[in-house]
Amino acid sequence: MSTGAEATVGDGDGVAAPAPASSTGVCSVRHGLALLVHLCNFAISTQQMNLSIALPAMVNGTAPPSPPNASSAVANGTVMELKVLAPVYAWSPEIQGVLLSSLSYGSFVASVPSGYVAGLVRPRHLIGAALLTFSALSLFIPLAAEAGVALLIVLRAVQGVAQVMIQTSQYLIWVKWAPPLERNQLITISISGLMLGSLTVLLVGGFLCETLGWPYVFYIFGGIGLACSCLWFPLVHDDPAAHPLISAAERGHIARALAQQDCEPDQALPIRAMARSLPLWSGLLSQFTEHWFFYVLMGYLPTYLHSVLHADLRASGFLSALLLGVAFISIILGGLLADFLLSRKVLSLLVVRRLFTSVGVLFPSLLSVLLPWVSFSLGITMAFLVLSLATSSLCQSGALVNFMDIAPRYTGFIRGLSLVFVQLSGVIAPTVSGFFLSQDAELGWRNIFLLSAAVDVSGLVFFLVFSRAEVQDWARAQTLTRL
Structure with a gap:
């Protein structure tokens, strides 16, 4: 890690040469990439936990399901009316347990296969597609719950497959982007998004259920995930050599740092x-x-x-x-x-x-x-x-x-x-x-x-x-x- 204005890197002949500040400072493309992966982890973490937060409101609500009252919603414009219109389901504790575990079903089955596929497909494409799929499916969770619990279980299992693809593929990014002396900080910055996402859901998830209604927990965090996927595709590249915004100094710094590393899958x-x-x-x-x-x-x-x-x-x-x-x-x-x-x-x-x-x-x-x-x-x-x-x-x-x-x-x-x-x-x-x-x-x-x-x-x-x-x-x- 280098926090000063200048760092020393090898020049290929074993002689130390000063590297420009732009190649090692925190205002670099690779640190921006770490922030994007952080946002990606934030998005999947919030959507991973949203069902746990929303489930009590989905099952134990006090208002019975009622047909939409458009005139009342338009005339009053109250948040309480939206809350009443959120449907409530009579799911047994056993069904609730299966629902909460369904994400893990897909993740467990797909862990090893997704790890193998990650070595064959470019991480940029795999992570972007998985994040887009995961987030889009979150928007359909309220509809799936209305259609039947079986469909909801299948949808969450598919989300589990998408989630594990993101978790396995993101480390491949740092094989080509992270100099060995910066690998820990870049990985931990990106992984910390999981903690921040869980923290955010715990703090605001219950509030959203009580005010807007439980479907908005899935709409809002699913929308955040879609926004992250829109940022992902144009800003992320698998190799520093292919990135259009990286400086020559930073590209050379990464290339020199990884020159001796055999990292081709x-x-x-x-x-x-x-x-x-x-x-x-x-x-x-x-x-x-x-x-x-x-x-x-x-x-x-x-x-x-x-x-x-x-x-x-x-x-x-x-x-x-x-x-x-x-x-x-x-x-x-x-x-x-x-x-x-x-x-x-x-x-x-x-x-x-x-x-x-x-x-x-x-x-x-x-x-x-x-x-x-x-x-x-x-x-x-x-x-x-x-x-x-x-x-x-x-x-x-x-x-x-x-x-x-x-x-x-x-x-x-x-x-x-x-x-x-x-x-x-x-x-x-x-x-x-x-x-x-x-x-x-x-x-x-x-x-x-x-x-x-x-x-x-x-x-x-x-x-x-x-x-x-x-x-x-x-x-x-x-x-x-x-x-």
Whole structure:
């Protein structure tokens, strides 16, 4: 990372030469690209959570469905009239659970195939088309709900497929756009859009349901996604060499920084070599273990605040949003810090990956184990949770991005594979936590936090032993044995 007016880069002969400020400053095309990917992640995150926010209003509304009263709406022009006209459905808790999970059905099935396709199709086209599809389908959710719950489930599953295409393809952009010493900050800026999107929905989603009616949650955020897709196609290019707005200085800076990196995608996958690669397995298992506590918090934090700390539901929602805000800020600062340490040659890349992962695992694990002992105080508990989310965000500059170090040629496929482990964690962690709570409501929380810490630390140990930061032999161009 370079924040000064001038940075030093190699000139190809091993001699350091000053690079113009325009090639390394934050006002660059690649940082603008990071902002566009950030907006893309913001859009899919808001649309991912909008059904969760709108569902209580869709099912538990107090006003029965009634035919439109055009004269009343025109004469009064009141927001309340719009609210009354929003339909309400008699969906059972089981149906609601299927609806909330339907997005994950599509994501889980498409994770690995979309990762493979991402290596064959230009990321610009794949992400733009997926974002356009995802957002357009959001506009049809109210109509699908009116037509029948089966159609709504299918629509959300298709959105899940589009979502996972965006999640796998966006990392391929940074293979050609991100200099190694800026990769952490560019990735974390883009990924932080997921946190900001979730935070925004939590803050304004309920207000929209209460004022305009629940359909507008889908119309507004779907419209934002369509606007982002309109910006995406003209402003994003797969390669710096093809971008019409990039300066020669920045183009040369990126080319020199990536000159030694073998990043051209390959249609043939070295499956056997991948299966035997312990560095790859260390990163995949980290995806599973480091998301465990996150999914526990996202699934049960409001319940914990309400049942154990006796916070009212409105306060629980606000505190949950506060934690997402902390994670949004921390993930960006973590990327900046990692690149600072690398650019100043304070630490090697492998040490940065292991150090950030260790801090991002050990501190949250310790604080989570201590949570039952401070349950007498809402303030102390929130302080512990804020510190947990802040430090765990460092993992994004640690193990969670390590796959780009060891196999840049197969970034899309490995990212798709890693999403399978993330989604498995998202399924297993809340399920096990629910089992503990059903057995003993009081001791269940203690067991949940102890298990989360144990899972997280076990993944850390495996990562510390087997992780690497250099390109593996099976990911190099000269590898001949493929399956």
